[in-house]
Amino acid sequence: MSIQPSPGGAVERSQESQLADVVATILDKGVVVDVFARVSLVGIELLRADVRVVIASVDTYLRFAESVNRLDMGREEPKDLTGVVEDVSEAGAKGKSKGALEAGAEKLDEFLQSEKEEETEESRR
Amino acid sequence: MNDKNQDVWIYGVVPAGASLEELERREGLPDVWVVEAGDVAAIVGNAPQDDEKATRNQALAHARVLEAAVVDAPVVPFRFGIMVPGDQQVGNDLLDAHHDDLAEHLKTVDDHVQMTLKVYYHEDEVLREIVESEPEIAKLREAMREGPEDATRDVRARLGELVSNAVEQRRQRDSADILERLKPVAQSAVVEGLEREFMVLNIPFLVARDRQEEFEDVVEEVAQERQERMRFRLLGPMPVYNFIDVEEPAWA
Numbered sequence: 001m002s003i004q005p006s007p008g009g010a011v012e013r014s015q016e017s018q019l020a021d022v023v024a025t026i027l028d029k030g031v032v033v034d035v036f037a038r039v040s041l042v043g044i045e046l047l048r049a050d051v052r053v054v055i056a057s058v059d060t061y062l063r064f065a066e067s068v069n070r071l072d073m074g075r076e077e078p079k080d081l082t083g084v085v086e087d088v089s090e091a092g093a094k095g096k097s098k099g100a101l102e103a104g105a106e107k108l109d110e111f112l113q114s115e116k117e118e119e120t121e122e123s124r125r
Numbered sequence: 126m127n128d129k130n131q132d133v134w135i136y137g138v139v140p141a142g143a144s145l146e147e148l149e150r151r152e153g154l155p156d157v158w159v160v161e162a163g164d165v166a167a168i169v170g171n172a173p174q175d176d177e178k179a180t181r182n183q184a185l186a187h188a189r190v191l192e193a194a195v196v197d198a199p200v201v202p203f204r205f206g207i208m209v210p211g212d213q214q215v216g217n218d219l220l221d222a223h224h225d226d227l228a229e230h231l232k233t234v235d236d237h238v239q240m241t242l243k244v245y246y247h248e249d250e251v252l253r254e255i256v257e258s259e260p261e262i263a264k265l266r267e268a269m270r271e272g273p274e275d276a277t278r279d280v281r282a283r284l285g286e287l288v289s290n291a292v293e294q295r296r297q298r299d300s301a302d303i304l305e306r307l308k309p310v311a312q313s314a315v316v317e318g319l320e321r322e323f324m325v326l327n328i329p330f331l332v333a334r335d336r337q338e339e340f341e342d343v344v345e346e347v348a349q350e351r352q353e354r355m356r357f358r359l360l361g362p363m364p365v366y367n368f369i370d371v372e373e374p375a376w377a
Contacts (some may be wrong), residue, residue, distance in 0.1 A: 007296060008296070009347045010345055010346050010349040010357060011358070012358045012359070013358075018183060019185055020320070021243075022184050022187075022188040022242070025367075026184060026188050026202070026204075026366065029204065029366040029369065030204035030364075031230065031376070060289060061283075061285025061286045061289060062282060062290075064284070065284045068252055068266055068284060069266065071249060071256065072249075073256065073257075081160070084283075110166075115233040118301035
């Protein structure tokens, strides 16, 4: 992959999409024509499993609490090492039960709508 | 071109005679060729093996071929996984049989590209901000740090919930602000699901081809203003995947 440095540099640009980006983009989108078309890759289901949306759960909350706990606020003593080690092993065990949901797209109909209205208003003036 | 026993993979459709220089020039793409009929042409290639690794590689190939093609020509992207038995069927069953529909689709996507913006919080930065600005969170944090882990589970869960709500509040405000800034330079947008925690937004934008540079400039500006707290990634130009709907185009 080639990352293009943009002039200002605050935005990361990749010339080509990476797998994680691609899967969400191309699955279930794009034109389909008629019955003759054959869709038969076993891997598609596996790709579909890559499309995840994070949802909140108690596990998420406990992980957030850990993140806040480890946070360096710049004026406090860090927690002792024993606690940190426990935290790490616990985080590993909890990773498996992370709640996840398939992504759904919510279209912003008003977006285009309001643009048009603004334009119309301006042209009236 | 194509082995008679191998299926042909359909990437997408472009206008017949389109010069696809970027597609020829860009490295690391699979072999593809063009089958033309009337005003339309399909970009096709050999279908991959039917297994997981080949499928993943093909997912990248599918997106990258179309990203290269859209640099030079309007592209109607085909859904991932569509194959036909051979070049001749591409011409007859696909292009001839659907010629007018495809030409119509091409006309609709003609002047637009998709630019997908993904923004993420710098996790520590936003958490620090939350602890500093919300007294109850700071208090619970102290309580958590004083007790042993077993005894403070409830405190942790409560703290985490408050933090989660605080992140969500910021996310709503920040994503609305960013969207507001980009509205004037985009035609339309779709809010996609977040891919991970601490993601601010995931939004494909429909952008007029002749305003792409302007759009990129505004994204850069918005990103610079927020780089202390957020990381911006901009993908594209790519075909207008999120704005294609065979039955009912998003712009209809």
